[in-house]
Amino acid sequence: xxxxxxxxxxxxxxxxxxxxxxxxxxxxxxxxxxxxxxxxxxxxxxxxxxxxxxxxxxxxxxxxxxxxxxxxxxxxxxxxxxxxxxxxxxxxxxxxxxxxxxxxxxxxxxxxxxxxxxxxxxxxxxxxxxxxxxxxxxxxxxxxxxxxxxxxxxxxxxxxxxxxxxxxxxxxxxxxxxxxxxxxxxxxxxxxxxxxxxxxxxxxxxxxxxxxxxxxxxxxxxxxxxxxxxxxxxxxxxxxxxxxxxxxxxxxxxxxxxxxxxxxxxxxxxxxxxxxxxxxxxxxxxxxxxxxxxxxxxxxxxxxxxxxxxxxxxxxxxxxxxxxxxxxx
Amino acid sequence: xxxxxxxxxxxxxxxxxxxxxxxxxxxxxxxxxxxxxxxxxxxxxxxxxxxxxxxxxxxxxxxxxxxxxxxxxxxxxxxxxxxxxxxxxxxxxxxxxxxxxxxxxxxxxxxxxxxxxxxxxxxxxxxxxxxxxxxxxxxxxxxxxxxxxxxxxxxxxxxxxxxxxxxxxxxxxxxxxxxxxxxxxxxxxxxxxxxxxxxxxxxxxxxxxxxxxxxxxxxxxxxxxxxxxxxxxxxxxxxxxxxxxxxxxxxxxxxxxxxxxxxxxxxxxxxxxxxxxxxxxxxxxxxxxxxxxxxxxxxxxxxxxxxxxxxxxxxxxxxxxxxxxxxxxxxxxxxxxxxxxxxxxxxxxxxxxxxxxxxxxxxxxxxxxxxxxxxxxxxxxxxxxxxxxxxxxxxxxxxxxxxxxxxxxxxxxxxxxxxxxxxxxxxxxxxxxxxxxxxxxxxxxxxxxxxxxxxxxxxxxxxxxxxxxxxxxxxxxxxxxxxxxxxxxxxxxxxxxxxx
Numbered sequence: 001x002x003x004x005x006x007x008x009x010x011x012x013x014x015x016x017x018x019x020x021x022x023x024x025x026x027x028x029x030x031x032x033x034x035x036x037x038x039x040x041x042x043x044x045x046x047x048x049x050x051x052x053x054x055x056x057x058x059x060x061x062x063x064x065x066x067x068x069x070x071x072x073x074x075x076x077x078x079x080x081x082x083x084x085x086x087x088x089x090x091x092x093x094x095x096x097x098x099x100x101x102x103x104x105x106x107x108x109x110x111x112x113x114x115x116x117x118x119x120x121x122x123x124x125x126x127x128x129x130x131x132x133x134x135x136x137x138x139x140x141x142x143x144x145x146x147x148x149x150x151x152x153x154x155x156x157x158x159x160x161x162x163x164x165x166x167x168x169x170x171x172x173x174x175x176x177x178x179x180x181x182x183x184x185x186x187x188x189x190x191x192x193x194x195x196x197x198x199x200x201x202x203x204x205x206x207x208x209x210x211x212x213x214x215x216x217x218x219x220x221x222x223x224x225x226x227x228x229x230x231x232x233x234x235x236x237x238x239x240x241x242x243x244x245x246x247x248x249x250x251x252x253x254x255x256x257x258x259x260x261x262x263x264x265x266x267x268x269x270x271x272x273x274x275x276x277x278x279x280x281x282x283x284x285x286x287x288x289x290x291x292x293x294x295x296x297x298x299x300x301x302x303x304x305x306x307x308x309x310x311x312x313x314x315x316x317x318x319x320x321x322x323x324x325x326x327x328x329x
Numbered sequence: 330x331x332x333x334x335x336x337x338x339x340x341x342x343x344x345x346x347x348x349x350x351x352x353x354x355x356x357x358x359x360x361x362x363x364x365x366x367x368x369x370x371x372x373x374x375x376x377x378x379x380x381x382x383x384x385x386x387x388x389x390x391x392x393x394x395x396x397x398x399x400x401x402x403x404x405x406x407x408x409x410x411x412x413x414x415x416x417x418x419x420x421x422x423x424x425x426x427x428x429x430x431x432x433x434x435x436x437x438x439x440x441x442x443x444x445x446x447x448x449x450x451x452x453x454x455x456x457x458x459x460x461x462x463x464x465x466x467x468x469x470x471x472x473x474x475x476x477x478x479x480x481x482x483x484x485x486x487x488x489x490x491x492x493x494x495x496x497x498x499x500x501x502x503x504x505x506x507x508x509x510x511x512x513x514x515x516x517x518x519x520x521x522x523x524x525x526x527x528x529x530x531x532x533x534x535x536x537x538x539x540x541x542x543x544x545x546x547x548x549x550x551x552x553x554x555x556x557x558x559x560x561x562x563x564x565x566x567x568x569x570x571x572x573x574x575x576x577x578x579x580x581x582x583x584x585x586x587x588x589x590x591x592x593x594x595x596x597x598x599x600x601x602x603x604x605x606x607x608x609x610x611x612x613x614x615x616x617x618x619x620x621x622x623x624x625x626x627x628x629x630x631x632x633x634x635x636x637x638x639x640x641x642x643x644x645x646x647x648x649x650x651x652x653x654x655x656x657x658x659x660x661x662x663x664x665x666x667x668x669x670x671x672x673x674x675x676x677x678x679x680x681x682x683x684x685x686x687x688x689x690x691x692x693x694x695x696x697x698x699x700x701x702x703x704x705x706x707x708x709x710x711x712x713x714x715x716x717x718x719x720x721x722x723x724x725x726x727x728x729x730x731x732x733x734x735x736x737x738x739x740x741x742x743x744x745x746x747x748x749x750x751x752x753x754x755x756x757x758x759x760x761x762x763x764x765x766x767x768x769x770x771x772x773x774x775x776x777x778x779x780x781x782x783x784x785x786x787x788x789x790x791x792x793x794x795x796x797x798x799x800x801x802x803x804x805x806x807x808x809x810x811x812x813x814x815x816x817x818x819x820x821x822x823x824x825x826x827x828x829x
Contacts, residue, residue: 198700198702199698200687200688201698203700204684206670207670207673210672210673211671213666213667214667216629217661221648277671277672
């Protein structure tokens with residue numbers, strides 16, 4: 001038997017990837033090339049797509065999905081999944097709106113309430129998964145339902161209008177010509193990048209997703225790392241809920257419904273492996289940009305939303321397929 | 330008359346020659362031992378015979394007829410069956426279902442369970458094995474699982490049966506049963522190819538011995554013409570003491586002491602000590618509880634009773650994190666499952682347990698969790714050099730290295746924390762001879778600094794060649810202890826079965 005292991009090892013040695021193979025180039029930059037192609041095609045059909053105004057509009061739309069995808073990347077890297085992000089967007093958005101109705105409070109109060117709700121719900125996901133050992137798919141599926149229920153309870157399914165001016169600036173305002181949601185996304189991106197690539201916590205995220213047992217043997221506190229990843233996802237979903245509520249200028253109980261599809265799609269298109277341990281943050285960025293460009297571009301081309309669903313679904317499957325083809329080669 | 334004749338078999342895996350012009354002639358009705366160190370090419374040769382791999386060159390004759398074995402099914406049709414060393418049973422299925430896997434009796438895709446269980450019962454009876462056909466595999470002891478594997482191979486009505494380490498997990502009594510079965514098989518004109526490291530067994534049951542070394546054919550002898558010493562010499566190609574560069578190191582005070590450690594269903598009343606400068610070997614059969622004891626010492630599993638005393642203080646390790654803090658390191662048995670983070674680079678694997686060491690002092694006051702990447706890179710470079718790890722860069726993924734190099738990375742990982750006790754569980758499993766020798770040298774160098782090693786090993790030459798003292802576990806209890814002057818394969822085996 002040990003001979004067999006040696007043989008496997010030998011195969012590995014000879015299969016060592018050279019640093020600049022075309023295959024590597026494709027697996028690293030394939031999605032980026034995809035993004036450029038999509039942009040090119042849409043621009044040829046609708047030249048106004050590349051207008052500055054539309055670009056910022058697109059980025060503003062994408063910021064919600066972007067925030068969620070950043071959090072989802074942490075979770076997926078540990079080998080988990082968070083299906084509850086859309087519902088957490090709804091719950092945090094409603095509570096933020098309820099607080100933002102009190103115009104005497106500064107804008108930061110509803111923001112903190114929204115992010116806090118997301119953080120708490122994410123923490124509950126984390127406890128259920130890391131401590132009580134419920135599979136992530138089931139635990140967050142439960143939260144998807146629970147958080148949506150909370151949202152309806154809080155609002156009695158009625159819109160929550162009349163939000164304070166300061167709060168409305170978060171989703172609708174701009175600094176110069178850059179929309180504030182885009183700035184929020186950029187800041188979140190930098191922080192996530194630092195967390196993932198410059199801290200020991202980031203290293204542990206990759207380690208836990210790559211090999212949980214080996215990480216445990218190496219002294220990594222696996223459960224805490226998993227827990228933290230759901231906290232991050234929850235908190236970012238809370239922030240996304242705040243931005244969304246502010247942008248549509250009222251709290252809506254159904255806000256965020258079904259968002260998890262686009263978010264998971266963005267992460268998968270970005271090349272992060274659902275098995276955990278492998279993936280890049282910049283891949284996720286390209287992933288949510290592709291989704292954003294598609295949504296925006298197909299709208300501009302007046303493609304029916306029914307067709308948009310079919311096109312998006314196909315892209316997700318094709319992206320995952322290319323990833324697994326890359327693996328098996 | 331030769332039943333099997335393999336002529337001039339060569340096999341390379343991408344430019345690496347694993348077998349080079351190897352011959353194997355097995356007589357009808359004989360037991361033929363195939364011997365060699367790990368990595369000598371035994372398993373590859375057998376996998377070619379079993380149709381798992383295809384030889385690059387060479388010919389195979391059965392009954393003088395040239396045959397092409399292109400798939401495991403083809404091998405099965407030619408009457409070749411292989412009993413794997415590592416059990417390949419499906420744990421959730423019954424004994425009968427395992428034995429008749431992929432050839433279930435019945436029609437139209439429906440399984441005739443009644444016939445299946447009857448046939449299994451008959452088979453078990455003829456082999457004098459007392460195992461119910463309706464039990465699930467996972468409910469059986471390891472030894473019984475192995476007997477089922479053997480029964481399965483026999484039920485295939487094979488003429489050539491390959492047994493790869495068939496006795497690694499069974500007791501003496503069961504070995505006797507197995508040998509009886511083997512003798513009755515050879516009487517029927519069947520041939521057995523027997524792979525084992527246990528020399529007494531080989532001399533007891535085998536008629537002829539073929540020896541491979543580093544993928545080359547060394548020779549075939551009648552078993553009566555060889556003895557232990559000449560066999561080892563042919564297998565290793567040099568005297569034993571050259572392989573194990575054991576250096577005598579002055580032995581100091583107790584470093585770690587285990588007192589009456591027990592864990593329900595895992596092990597009972599284990600006591601031993603390890604001194605500074607000492608390599609303590611832990612021998613015993615597979616499944617005797619050796620790994621479980623080590624996991625408990627390292628905080629991976631709890632204990633019910635007993636104490637671990639480390640440098641004079643009672644140690645309470647609840648998690649590996651605690652154990653690591655106290656300077657205990659654990660190189661696990663299963664490198665792939667418990668050792669490496671496959672997609673991570675060599676460097677990141679090295680520093681994983683000790684990331685806190687690399688968090689920058691400069692910005693520590695505010696951002697203590699930020700990694701000082703220069704400091705980390707320096708340490709990685711140093712460790713790669715110190716252990717002679719062959720890698721293109723520290724960023725190359727560990728999964729792409731050879732087994733020996735992966736193991737060196739794991740050692741480098743633990744040595745980064747400068748531990749005082751190193752626990753090694755089967756440290757050279759699946760590693761080529763060269764890398765083995767390097768690992769042995771590192772072990773000697775480590776204890777010469779007043780540190781200690783606990784080495785669990787199933788390889789007799791290794792455990793006898795490297796240890797200062799050996800404790801032997803038997804059926805989850807302590808079987809006994811031997812000093813270096815008392816080492817012999819027989820005494821270790823006696824102790825290993827003392828509680829069975």
